[in-house]
Amino acid sequence: MTPDTVDQIFVISKHWLLGYVPAMLQPLASAVLSVVPVLLAFPLLFAITTVLERKGLGRIQNRYGPNRVGPAGFFQFAADGIKSLTKEDVVPRDADQVVHFLAPLLLVIAAFLAYAVLPIGRNMVVANLDAGLLYFFAVGSMVELAVFMAGWSSHSKYSLLGAMRAVAQMISYEVPLVLASIVVVMASGSLSTVAIVEAQAGYTATLPHWYVFTPWGFAGFILFMIAATAESNRSPFDLPEGESEIIAGYYIEYSGFKFALFFLGEYLGMFATSALAITLFLGGWAAPFSFMTWIPSYVWFFVKLLALIVFFIWIRGTLPRLRMDQLMGMAWKFMLPMTLLNLFTAAVWHFLPNPLLRWPVCTALVVVPFVVLSRSMKQGKTLQVRTYRYAE
Amino acid sequence: MTLIFLILAAITIVGTAAAMSFRNPIHCILGLTVGLVGLAMLFLHLGAQFVGFTQIIVYVGAVAILAVFAIMMTQGGRRLTETATKPQITPSLLVGGTVAGAVFAVLGWAMLGRPSTAIHSVQPVVSVNQIGQLLMHNYVLPLEIMAVLLTAALIGAVILAMPQERGKR
């Protein structure tokens, strides 16, 4: 088998399977054959990630993490899944039963829908939409509704507080998230995720043409990742859960498998935004070096995804959580100006063809506002490492 | 094709009907959301991806959430048991009926006025690219005016929401 066959093995096998389906049913069968692997792969990734996260956090905290179920605790997710499936499903008496039931479903469905436009490998995308990026954000906005439904229908104060926090946070960070990704749309001239990946194809002396390797792309990537962390309610932006403040936020009144569904939905959301970051800035499924292109494209995709997940876990193991007003302040006073300036930087990059000129100019356009903004943020609060006086 | 259209139309109609008939305002909003999603899917069904997705982002992601917030903040999601118990001919019902009638009349006039073949004509292929071209060339002035308007609204909102202690200090 040539590397190309290995790369396209899923596409080839899909076509081979489709050959056995009557022509009338082929569109349906094609959709099923595209969707089912996604529906299997990402929950499996979720299961692996829960174990990885717990083990990674454990190692960061000088402990082992789960290591009892299966080899090195690797089947912990199975134990957790069985546990959550067999647990009693408690619904509060005063809860709005229907909405309470629908909320986790909507969350998971919305999270799954987002995967339709993510190119997992070469020629491997469920739906190559013309407005793929727009689709992604449209589906992402349904998550907010699900979160709100969960928090409101539980009729609990903590869940309501959590839902308010979550929705406010997600709406606020959607703006920088979209603005940070628009630079890529400007550069590639398309809203289609497949076209964006293709726009980053090619190598200059083994180095790829990923957008992250430009000043605006780098800034955009960082801003996108910050916004993505907030969108997926991950530490240090995990206020909606805030277990030390509002215990578990909007899903405090959920138990059993519904709770697990919320977990699944959150992680799927995190994977989806990470996958989008990969698509937009890290060249999608492309290999990082030209001599490594023989490794199948989907492998690269998942390697990149895992790397981002590891980074999420690392961040979670390190940072305390922000406060609500600081979170909002960060969204509107730091992220928004930075993303807007980044749009301008990308435009400057586009209109300055001379690489000798555009590199320093664009780098300055990214770094100077960052320094100024961070200065002003620190001075506004007079945050500093203090020195202390002593009495004998 | 017509089957899909019928399903989507049913979703839209059921959603909007639910939005009118539920007593709990939050349920009404959720029903309305279903209706809006159905509408968005109708757009998608017609091949208008940009409009469809924008419909979801704007209406589901922002307007519905905003409405929900507004209701929650003002009423605490209390059920409106005291109102809407019986259909009564009130001024509001009259106004609503008139508006609805007018809308339907216009729609009906527009549809009946056109030759019926128009419905079965080939779907126009409108790509996002074209929309962008149009917005940035032919309609750049309206776009800019809208942008200024929205910025003004944004500044106004910020000023309204600004803490009032600033003046005291």
Place this chain on the structure above:
Amino acid sequence: MLGVGILKGLTETARNFVGSYFRKDRLTTIQFPEERAPRIEASRNFPFLVYDGPDAMAGLRCVSCFICEKECPPKCIIIDKSTDKKPDATGKLQFYPAEFKIDVSVCMSCQICVEVCPFDAIKMDTDFELSTQNRFDDLLWPKLRLAKSNEYYHEIHPTEAAAVDADLAAARAKAAPKPAAPVAPVAAAAAPEKGTTA
């Protein structure tokens, strides 16, 4: 600049993460049922009764003097004094506890009973795997359960037990010429008590 402190923190956690694979002091967990922490000699858990010789019930050092029952702060010791006297390990006739119970659900392991016991009859155990199914009866330990041999005592607290044995032997040697005097062992044993705790 914004983010420097965060980066510093990230390097710190990364160091710990990597260190946990290479250095013992960065991975301090002891995997309990398989591994056990090194036993610390002085550690204490709940009291037990020491007996000399092979027969647990005959060799109990306790003479049911009620001092520990009186001094126990949460009052978790219940003693029934015998009506008759039995010879103890040295062959001297003594009262013995007809029943000696400790309610370990009440006991707070303060070891005041050990400190006040003039006969070195009650000592602190180190066994902590004590879960039971029954929260009442199984946690009210009778004499039979409490009795543990002097050899066991030597095993768990070697230094302390050696000192106690030496003191007891000295006391007996002193008391040997006048075996009839019942007061002497009490007074003599009270003094070694200081030696063991000091």
Place this chain on the structure above:
Amino acid sequence: MTTLAEAPPKSTLSPSASNGDTQLLEVSMGPQHPSTHGVFRMDVSLDGETVVKLKPIFGYLHRNHEKIAENETYLGSMPYTDRLDYFCSITNNWAYALSVETLAGIVVPERAEYLRVITAELTRLQNHTCLAGFLMQDMGASGTPLMYAFREREKILDLFESLTGARMMCNYMRFGGCRVDLPAGWLEQAKTVVAAFPKFLDEFEALLNGNEILMARTQGVGVLSKELAINAGVTGPMLRASGVNYDLRKVDKYGIYDRFQFRIPLGDHGDVYDRYMIRVLEMRESVKILEQAMRDLPEGLIQDPKTKVRNFKPKPGEAYGRIESPKGELGFYLVSDGTPRPYRFRVRPPSLINLTILEDMCLGRNVADVVIILGSVDIVMGEVDR
């Protein structure tokens, strides 16, 4: 505000309409809440997420400590004092022993004084590390700083276990000295632990001190003014974080604290960050005291031989003994009527008194701030409720 007590209609969400202008959400934080440090409860009235009223409610862990002690021998109360502030049993022991010694006029041998200083300062180290860890946990740091703190604390607890037999409920002090002398090799082990401690502190500070999120969360939050702190009787690191130079180790010079060279760090802002930093700096000073004490440890008796273990009856009279426990001024007030049991036994718990100004620090702040302000007070419910 007036209709707060009114039960909300069944199907509504909790915000009960008040004066029409604002809606207050009354949230009961605790007694089962992950960050109330035990069974503590705060009835918080929220306007949005801003605290407009905070009512601390305690007593869930009340155990009648004082009344039990009045029906117990003097020695019998010693293990109960362990359970007051279960993080610092040794300082509790010391405060109680000190008051009984004052009552009965007992002189403590020198070696015992040194042992007391060593164990008490080790207690301070482990209490302050854990407090910092818990504070970060309240701030949502997913347990990493707490685990580092626990890692170091375990080493100190190992020392306690090999000395006193227990890790937390040490029951170590006796009237006129200490219960047991150092076992073989203990001092060397302690010296290594203490010598390694500054390195851990460096790491801990690198992890946290400069962290922008930590600074943003803590600086300017929960400010306690100097005046209020003094008027409310706040003591310990909290008082010193507000800039008041008051440390009983310097003021009373109880025990042998006048022999050691150490400084008292003082804060200028009185916010949560200062309270955190003061504790970190105090740990460094404690390490200095420990080094000096372990260097100078003399040989000799560890227990006043004249003091009886049983049948201990101090002369009628009263005494108040106080020490600088890691949480503040811990005092025991005793009245003796000449019997083996105290006539009156009263604890001055620093946790409780430091907690009284919680509402003043929290008003106008967020729920998230309430949690970390509470965390920075450093309470142990065993001591608050007694």
